[in-house]
Amino acid sequence: MKQYHFIAIGGAVMHNLALALVEKGYRVTGSDDEIYEPSRTRLDRAGILPAELGWFPEKIHSGLDGIILGMHARIDNPELIKAQELGIPVYSFPEFIYNQSQDKKRVVIAGSHGKTSITSMILHVLKANQVDFDYLVGAQIEGFNLMVRLSDAPIIVIEGDEYLTSPIDRTPKFFHYHHDTVLLSGIAWDHFNVFPDFEDYKKQFSQLLDKTPQEGKIIYCQLDPLVVEAAEQSSTLGQKIPYQAHPSRIQDGVTYLKTEFGEIEIPIFGHHNLQNLQGALEICLSLGLSKSQFYGAIQSFKGAAKRQEILAKSESSILYRDFAHAPSKLKATVHAVKNQFPNRRLIAVQELHTYSSLNKNFLPNYANSMDEADLAIIYLNPHAVALKKLELMDEDTLRKGFQRADLRLFTSSDELKAFLLAQDYNQTNLLLMSSGNYDNMDLESLKTKIENT
Known part of the structure; x- marks a missing residue:
């Protein structure tokens, strides 16, 4: 049985990853100096809530297969220092996701906005069509108990964040997933504390696209000039697929998609969501689904938590x-x-x-x-x-x-x-x-x- 210790286990994604590893049959321990709801209750139910708040170097031992380091931890964290002294592998959560998915087809959804919505739409459609897949998404989604799944599925869909990886790795998270297919939804200045220079912020997305392998794909929003510039100037030899907002109309506060199968009523709305939907459609097509499968499933998509x-x-x-x-x-x-x-x-x-x-x-x-x-x-x-x-x-x-x-x-x-x-x-x-x-x-x-x- 593999055993992993989480430093800063209480975070939204970190505690979901910990729970996913418990489901996978791994032994999991963790520490944190603050754990709020719903993380506390969910960790407690799984039997892995730390007995005390704080950092305890004695929890770190040579029998561990690895340490998973959260962004909330500091570089001088005593548990991290002990792990480094013992030579135990230390993973950020994006590095660990890649470690667990090297043999899968990896799809990364990136951009300053729309990541969670697009990822959620894709997951909803794949599940409705009984496709076996793993995932990492940044919000709780209806029909999914966890924000992370790791199994033997042949594909994984990942919401790729440009924020810093960990206290000891100051590069964007999305670099570590080594995508086969990447979607870029938009570029608009964010994380001012990390990227105070807009040119440097834009460069992160360009570098991400350049990492696309020759047999890979870039799916990008053609309505964002910064995205178009990054995609068209990318050095990758992979296929480039542009998308726009899905055709639609609004009547009495309800949005209807215009499709080759007729009009389809959907619960979500707004120009950006219609862009997100079209991007999700392109990803699903790239994974082998048909348009009819996508439209049949998207009608019941209600959105991710706190998104409209x-x-x-x-x-x-x-x-x-x-x-x-x-x-x-x-x-x-x-x-x-x-x-x-x-x-x-x-x-x-x-x-x-x-x-x-x-x-x-x-x-x-x-x-x-x-x-x-x-x-x-x-x-x-x-x-x-x-x-x-x-x-x-x-x-x-x-x-x-x-x-x-x-x-x-x-x-x-x-x-x-x-x-x-x-x-x-x-x-x-x-x-x-x-x-x-x-x-x-x-x-x-x-x-x-x-x-x-």
């Missing part, structure tokens, strides 16, 4: 929650909801939560990103700002950055909640966007209000 997720609805109002946080994601999501319901008032709330979004120097990238909202609101958590050692921006600074004079700012989740509850939601949609949780704001009363509108 409907929390409550009535005949005249919908409450959406979305993960959007980067400027391009924010603009695309606001446009999608307004375009889907042009006759409804749109209240859009954005929590600035990431290092990039809270950085005053990055703020101009958000210019005009909330223009289509009828009421635009920003929420800042002073505690989150202080933890990142940044300056708490005021309303005037935000209005100039977003280029919207009527932008409202809230720094108290209680005050924000009271304001939202005081609104009239007749013929009005509410869109909550964040990679955080508005300082744990309880949404039940908002759901009730909208359901009773």
Whole structure:
């Protein structure tokens, strides 16, 4: 029985990988200095929740087959140092995924936006068509217990993140998967704390495409000029397949795909999602599925968690929650909801939560990103700002950055909640966007209000 130890086991992907290895029959241990829900409960149920929080070098021994190192750990982590002293192999999770999938066909979904949605669509269609596959995806998906699966399946579909690999490897994660096929959805500046220079950020995607093998494929969004430039200039001899948004129409708040088999109603919407869907279709075709198999399955795809997720609805109002946080994601999501319901008032709330979004120097990238909202609101958590050692921006600074004079700012989740509850939601949609949780704001009363509108 193989045995692996996780340093920083509590992370979203890390704990899912740990659970996947338990399912595979491996022995798993781990440590972390903080473990939150749902990681804590899921690790406990599997019998691998650390007995104590903290780092314990005595857990590291020569009988381990390897260490899996999470990004949350520091370079001077005592367990990491002990492992290095003993010469135990240390893997980042992307390196370990490759280690477990070297004999598989590896499909990587990359880009500044749309990765999770595209990967989720592909997984949904493959499962519906009873294809055997492994996967790594960055969100919980309906119908899948884990965000990771490792088995003897012949293919693996991987959401490829450009963020740093580990404390001891400062290169993007997606370099380590050694893809056979790669999809590039879009390039828009993100991770300002890691890539403060936009040219350097763009270069990471170009280098990824250049790693495509001669018998491999690049599937890329033709509507993004930066993606087109990277794909067309790539040195790879692999096949290059462009895609655009899937043809569609909207009627009464419902999107219909225009296909050779007739019109097909789908639950998701928005121009970016239609691009994502077309990209997912191209990947599925490359894996041997037919168009009819894809369309038959995509009708029941409801989206990944926190991606245009409907929390409550009535005949005249919908409450959406979305993960959007980067400027391009924010603009695309606001446009999608307004375009889907042009006759409804749109209240859009954005929590600035990431290092990039809270950085005053990055703020101009958000210019005009909330223009289509009828009421635009920003929420800042002073505690989150202080933890990142940044300056708490005021309303005037935000209005100039977003280029919207009527932008409202809230720094108290209680005050924000009271304001939202005081609104009239007749013929009005509410869109909550964040990679955080508005300082744990309880949404039940908002759901009730909208359901009773």
